[in-house]
Amino acid sequence: MANVLRNSAKFGFSGVLSQLSIHSRHGRECVSPCFSLQQRNNSTSPKIKVDLDSSTGVAVLRMQSPPVNSLSLDFLTEFCINLEKLEMDRSCRGLIITSTLSKVFSAGLDIMEMYGKSPERCGEFWKAVQEMWLKLYGSNMATIAAINGSSPAGGCLMSIGCDYRIMVDNPRYSIGLNETQLGIVAPFWFKDTLVNTVGNRAAELSLELGLLYSAPDALKIGLVDQLVPEDQVLSTAQDTMSKWLAIPDHARQIDQCVYIIYNTSPLPLDHARQMDQCVISVCIYYI
Numbered sequence: 001m002a003n004v005l006r007n008s009a010k011f012g013f014s015g016v017l018s019q020l021s022i023h024s025r026h027g028r029e030c031v032s033p034c035f036s037l038q039q040r041n042n043s044t045s046p047k048i049k050v051d052l053d054s055s056t057g058v059a060v061l062r063m064q065s066p067p068v069n070s071l072s073l074d075f076l077t078e079f080c081i082n083l084e085k086l087e088m089d090r091s092c093r094g095l096i097i098t099s100t101l102s103k104v105f106s107a108g109l110d111i112m113e114m115y116g117k118s119p120e121r122c123g124e125f126w127k128a129v130q131e132m133w134l135k136l137y138g139s140n141m142a143t144i145a146a147i148n149g150s151s152p153a154g155g156c157l158m159s160i161g162c163d164y165r166i167m168v169d170n171p172r173y174s175i176g177l178n179e180t181q182l183g184i185v186a187p188f189w190f191k192d193t194l195v196n197t198v199g200n201r202a203a204e205l206s207l208e209l210g211l212l213y214s215a216p217d218a219l220k221i222g223l224v225d226q227l228v229p230e231d232q233v234l235s236t237a238q239d240t241m242s243k244w245l246a247i248p249d250h251a252r253q254i255d256q257c258v259y260i261i262y263n264t265s266p267l268p269l270d271h272a273r274q275m276d277q278c279v280i281s282v283c284i285y286y287i
């Protein structure tokens with residue numbers, strides 16, 4: 001889907017649909033059986049663990065980078081590699097993202113990546129942030145965030161990049177785009193994704209005040225879709241995923257594609273991406 005999004009710039013909407021039509025029965029791109037077999041292995045990298053159940057077609061990606069799963073360049077690179085592998089694997093149709101840490105889903109961007117780094121390094125870091133979002137938001141897989149802890153800023157972005165959000169019912173866990181509280185501003189594509197999730201007015205208030213919502217408040221404004229007790233977050237995500245996978249992949253994907261084209265600013269376009277990169281690199285450099 002990320003490619004489809006990128007190519008939408010080149011081919012227009014009919015081109016997007018014709019791209020989708022080359023997909024296989026489940027809407028996933030065809031790959032050689034040999035490659036597909038290789039990809040079926042579950043993988044563990046230092047910061048991320050992936051378990052794919054080939055009988056259900058559902059992968060669980062666990063973020064395991066203490067203390068707070070902050071999104072460093074290394075973390076984002078691993079995350080993208082794992083997502084790409086799953087995307088290429090025909091047997092994988094659904095992805096659940098969760099954390100192995102107690103109390104924290106992800107603390108968002110690694111603040112150390114934004115402090116005293118060269119412009120080149122900042123550029124590389126920001127490209128990885130963009131890539132993570134494009135790969136997740138544009139994924140062909142059905143994606144569910146099983147949010148088992150706090151998820152501020154970039155952690156919230158990762159959650160709203162998924163199709164569905166289930167959060168642990170604990171008022172001590174918070175989620176939101178709190179950038180302005182830190183004296184920084186969420187880029188336009190963070191804003192677009194939030195608007196798509198909670199609507200214009202709630203997004204405006206949320207972004208300008210840098211609000212962090214407790215789990216119950218997040219449910220009230222629609223920032224998350226469901227609250228569950230701590231010990232049920234993964235099983236609920238699995239049950240919910242089976243409902244998503246009951247929908248033919250091509251129908252869900254085309255629907256999502258239409259939604260993205262009409263509701264988001266064009267980050268997938270190269271020039272928008274470069275402009276975003278430029279602005280952020282300069283901002284980070286002068287922090």
Ligand SMILES: CCCCCC/C=C\CC(=O)SCCNC(=O)CCNC(=O)[C@H](O)C(C)(C)COP(=O)(O)OP(=O)(O)OC[C@H]1O[C@@H](n2cnc3c(N)ncnc32)[C@H](O)[C@@H]1OP(=O)(O)O
Pocket residue numbers: 067068070071103104106107108109110111112114150152153154155178179182184185186187280283284287
């Ligand atoms: C001009 C540039 C514009 C860029 C556009 C902006 C886009 C995105 C912005 C971001 O994502 S910025 C990151 C924003 N993140 C936060 O504000 C979260 C801050 N952290 C917390 O609120 C809490 O840490 C927590 C996640 C709720 C967890 O709380 P807990 O009490 O369990 O843990 P702590 O004691 O607070 O932290 C433990 C340990 O982790 C370090 N740490 C926390 N957050 C980060 C982080 N984002 N990056 C790197 N490191 C982080 C914290 O400093 C502690 O370290 P030690 O003191 O133990 O060494």
